[in-house]
Amino acid sequence: MVDAKAAKARAKPAAQATARGGTAFAPHAHCRICQCPVDVKADPRVCKDPTCIAELERREASERRMRTWMLIFFGLFALTFIGPVLLRTFG
Numbered sequence: 536m537v538d539a540k541a542a543k544a545r546a547k548p549a550a551q552a553t554a555r556g557g558t559a560f561a562p563h564a565h566c567r568i569c570q571c572p573v574d575v576k577a578d579p580r581v582c583k584d585p586t587c588i589a590e591l592e593r594r595e596a597s598e599r600r601m602r603t604w605m606l607i608f609f610g611l612f613a614l615t616f617i618g619p620v621l622l623r624t625f626g
């Protein structure tokens with residue numbers, strides 16, 4: 536009983552916050568590495584933990600590399616379709 540009352544009391548301000556168009560919590564984002572809350576304006580979106588910063592750098596470098604390879608493979612893939620068409624058109 537006491538717990539339910541306490542929960543209700545806690546829920547009320549949150550409901551009011553929702554009614555105002557916001558969420559129950561202050562606007563915040565999560566660290567991309569450890570998921571702990573960070574400032575929304577944080578850019579890059581990581582906390583101040585050096586391990587997280589290093590991990591993000593590592594991930595972004597590998598993402599960049601992956602994107603480059605995807606682009607190369609997609610280009611080759613597209614060329615196998617477009618190449619013959621071009622040859623037939625202009626050849």
Ligand SMILES: [Zn+2]
Binds near residue numbers: 568570581582583587
């Ligand atoms: Zn973190």
